[in-house]
Amino acid sequence: MRKGQVIFPPNYPQSIEGPIVFLAGPIQGAPDWQREAITYLQLHAPHINIASPRKEYLDGTFVYGEQVDWETHFLNQAAQNGVVLFFLAKEEVHYPDRAYAQTTRFELGEWKAKQTQLDCNMVVGIQNGFTNARYIKRRLTQDNPNVPIMKNIEATCQQVIDWVG
Secondary structure (H helix, E strand, O other): OOOOOEEOOOOOOOOOOOOEEEEEOOOOOOOOHHHHHHHHHHHHOOOOEEEOOOOOOOOOOOOHHHHHHHHHHHHHHHHHOEEEEEEEOOOOOOOOOOOOOHHHHHHHHHHHHHHHHHOOOEEEEEOOOOOOHHHHHHHHHHHOOOOOEEOOHHHHHHHHHHHHO
């Protein structure tokens, strides 16, 4: 069986065979939930390709526009052939000059609308303690009833595996 790739920015592999899972969710101030998801998916479904936006950059090497473009590219790839996985991890480190998960909240709203329009596979995991979870659950349940809402990273990843094999 073919082994899936784990793709980090700014890499764009020449060819990708099979489904892609995009790991959408908070990075700044969040625990490394992406590493947990990668470990789970590689253990239980090693053929799945994973696009993770979380990458350690050397000082001065982060290019904002490249990161955003990379994320947009692989979110769209996952929507076409795979799963957009959102995991809303509880804040671990507070940065007073930045709202926690501010980019994630915007992306989740964007993909809530796109999921309906594109009818793509999307799963949302919400860790206990993520702020405003009650509102997010309510709105997703109202507008996207076929988007499963899970309680932990393992269940969220298992839903991905159930869909793509």
